[in-house]
Amino acid sequence: MRHLLAAAALFLALDAQSAGFMLAGERVRFDAQHKPELTAHQIDATSDALRQGLTRWAATPRGAELVRKFNTAEYEIDVFEQAIEGGSGEAPQPGIATLIGAGNHEKVKHYTLILNSDFHPPANGTYPILNRPSNAADVMAAAWAAEMLHIDFYSRGISLPHHSRGDFQSEWRDVAAQLGYPALHHGDDEDRAYGRRGATVIFWR
Secondary structure, X not given: OHHHHHHHHHHHHHHHHXXXXXXXXEEOXXXXXXXXXXXXXXXXXXXXXXXXXXXXXXXXXXXXXXXXHHOOOOEEEEEEEOOOOOOXXXXXXXXXXXXXXXXXXXXXXXXXXXXXXXXXXXXXXXXXXXXXXXXXXXXHHHHHHHHHHHHHHHHOOOOOOOOOOHHHHHHHHHHHHHHOOOOOOOOOOHHHHOOOOOEEOOOOO
C-alpha cells in the first residue's frame, strides 16, 4: 500500500508539472494576480514580445478567467513560438476524441498554441492605426487573446469553423475591447485557413 501511495503521489507531482500552460517545455506559473512567473529558461527561449503579450492578455478580465480555467490538471496547452505565413498565431483543431471528450473532467485535454512574434501589421500612411495593435507586444497580446478563444471553444466541444459564430464574435469583441482594441477584426480568410492549418487570425482587411 505504501508503494502504491508513493507511486500515486509521484504521478500527481509529474502531472502537476506538465499540466496547464507549457512554454519552452516548462509549466507557466501565475501569481495571485494572474501575472506569469517565468523561469530563466522560459525567458531565454522566448521573445520579449511573446512574454509581454502573455502578461497583457492575462491581466484582462477575460484572460484571467481563461488562466484560471486552463491552468489546472485537466488541460495541457503546449505553446510554441515560430513563424507562420500571414498571421500572428494559430490554434490547430484537436482530434475528434478530444472534442468529444470535452466534458470528461477526469481526462487531460491537450491543445496546441502557435504564436508568431515576427508578424507585423501592414505599414501604410496612417500607421499606427488608432485602437489597433501597433507594435510586436500589442500584436502578441491580441494573438494570445484570439487563439485562446479558439482553444476555449474547443474545450467546450465546439469544432471549427468558429469565426462565423455569433457567440464567438461577441466574446472576441469583449476581450479585444479589454485589450484596448475595440475595432480589431478577427475572422478574415478562415475558409482559406480552415482545413489547411487550423484557426488563424488575420488582423487587417
